[in-house]
Amino acid sequence: MPPTLKSLLPLVGKLEAKAKAGDILGALRGSPPLLKKAAARLPARARKRARGWSGFDILCHLLDTELVHSFRIRKVLSEEVPEIAFFEQEMWARTLRPLRDGGPARAAARFAALRDDNVAILSGISPRQWLRLGVHPVAGPLTIADLALRMARHDAAHLRQILAG
Numbered sequence: 001m002p003p004t005l006k007s008l009l010p011l012v013g014k015l016e017a018k019a020k021a022g023d024i025l026g027a028l029r030g031s032p033p034l035l036k037k038a039a040a041r042l043p044a045r046a047r048k049r050a051r052g053w054s055g056f057d058i059l060c061h062l063l064d065t066e067l068v069h070s071f072r073i074r075k076v077l078s079e080e081v082p083e084i085a086f087f088e089q090e091m092w093a094r095t096l097r098p099l100r101d102g103g104p105a106r107a108a109a110r111f112a113a114l115r116d117d118n119v120a121i122l123s124g125i126s127p128r129q130w131l132r133l134g135v136h137p138v139a140g141p142l143t144i145a146d147l148a149l150r151m152a153r154h155d156a157a158h159l160r161q162i163l164a165g
Contacts, residue, residue, distance in 0.1 A: 005041050005055075005163045008034060012159045019152040024145070027152040028119050031159065032112035035059065038162050039108035055162045057093060059107045060100055062158055064092050066114040069151050073121060076134035076144055084134040084142070122148055 011034050019027035042055045053061065064087070072084045100107060122144070130145045142150070 005038060005165050008037055009160065009163050012156050012163065015152065015159070016156045019149060019156070024148045024152055025119060025123060027155070028115065028122070028148065031152070031155040032108070032115050034159060035062065035111055035155075035162075036105070036108045038159065039104035042104040042162070053093070055165070056100075056104050056107070057097060058158050058162050059104055059111070060097055061089060061093060062155065063107050063111045063114070064089065064096065065154060066111055066118065066151075069147065070114055070118055072134060072147055073118060073144065076132050076142075076147070077121070077125065077129060079134075081133050081135060081141075084136050084147075086137045118151075 011030075015027045015030045015034070018024075018030065038055070039059060042059070068085060068087050075082045075084055125144065130148075131143050133141050133143055134147070135141050
């Protein structure tokens with residue numbers, strides 16, 4: 001019998017422990033396989049929750065956010081203290097969800113591909129580059145290390161929502 005969504009929750013704790021222990025890249029690498037397992041257990045057609053987004057909506061939000069993080073990482077690495085993008089997640093959700101094809105498994109695969117590229121870039125930067133700054137319009141100054149930790153925490157928070165059903 002395949003594991004249920006809730007049975008995967010302890011794995012999120014392992015990702016959080018890696019991030020807390022300073023293994024941010026390990027936490028970032030661990031999210032895609034867990035997201036793929038969760039996606040395999042989500043219904044093919046998104047069912048809205050009584051309040052908020054469906055599991056598929058959350059998965060698509062993670063995909064959208066990974067794309068934004070891809071841009072932010074590149075911008076901070078390439079420019080001197082740039083302003084880093086803010087995006088209207090609710091507007092993206094309303095506009096893009098109807099255009100998503102392939103269901104949860106496809107969205108998880110797209111997330112994994114983007115994450116793999118982001119981790120490859122982060123794995124190759126110097127300790128000095130981890131400290132490069134960008135300025136977020138809401139959060140203020142953030143280093144690459146801050147961005148990566150935020151990515152790991154964001155993954156864990158939304159994985160918990162998806163797995164809670």
